[in-house]
Amino acid sequence: MGFPGLETDFRGQAFISADVMDATLDHVASAGTKLVVILPQPKELPPKAISLLRRSLDARALRSIVMPIVDYSVPGPAFLRAWHRVSPAFAAVFASGGSVGMCCQHGAGRSGLVAAMHLIEAGLKPIQAVTLLRSQFPESVENDLQFHWLVDYSQSLQAKVV
Template identity: 40%
Template sequence: MTHVDGSAYLDPQQMRETLGGLRAAGARELLVLTEEVELPDGAFSLISKTSQSLGLRISFAPIEDFNVPCDRFLTEWPPHRVRFEAALEAGETVALSCQYGAGRSGLIAAWLLIGAGMPGAEAIALVRSHFPEAIENRLQENWLLEVEKER
């Protein structure tokens, strides 16, 4: 959430309700794509504790806002990918989170769909059909289409 002055804050009760809603929807995995500096001090710790208390496994894999995965992300991604793809293949729900829920979350959602064999343009269109602002710029869109070629 954002204060009127533009600074970020977390409402612990609202966060608990949101994370509880993810868990109630069947999510067991949550991948947070936000950089720690984007959130108030102690936010990652609070998110971790709250998620764990709800039975939601949480992982952090930051991507710079409005950007695509950097080398560090790509190095750390494989175990996350394996867990998320296995969950999706089993028909389970997974959750992705960034600051707004459009760019980075949409990017990774489409990347998972491409990894499951969906053509890139279809993956982008499907994600955008649920959230039109997803994959928020040409950099992200082009990256996904390049990733598809490398498969």
């Protein structure tokens, strides 16, 4: 998803709409989401946007993890270390029938990339994961760099199994 509540005024200035954030998070909670991975870098957002989002998630008993990725880019080593540390939390959410939400600025590139990572870990090939995501949101995994990174990620998972 895009960053909950992120809006733009008539001057092109970004701001957080508390009402839109609340409506989005109410929908996220009602859909069974238990954990939200927050992917944008703080400098991309209005001041205090991430802390406001975390407070709003806490108020709904939703867990959150901040794991920034540079816009239009791919995860770096710090992200992957964090990913492996929190993988048990992802597994617990999925095992309980819940879902994990991802948000970046627009909800396409980084959110799609991380959703594809989950699908690849669940056994889909990168092209299958991206095709599935794009059938729901055509902008998912927004560039070749991200797609090729997913192919490499999938191969690295297969190498660990062998």
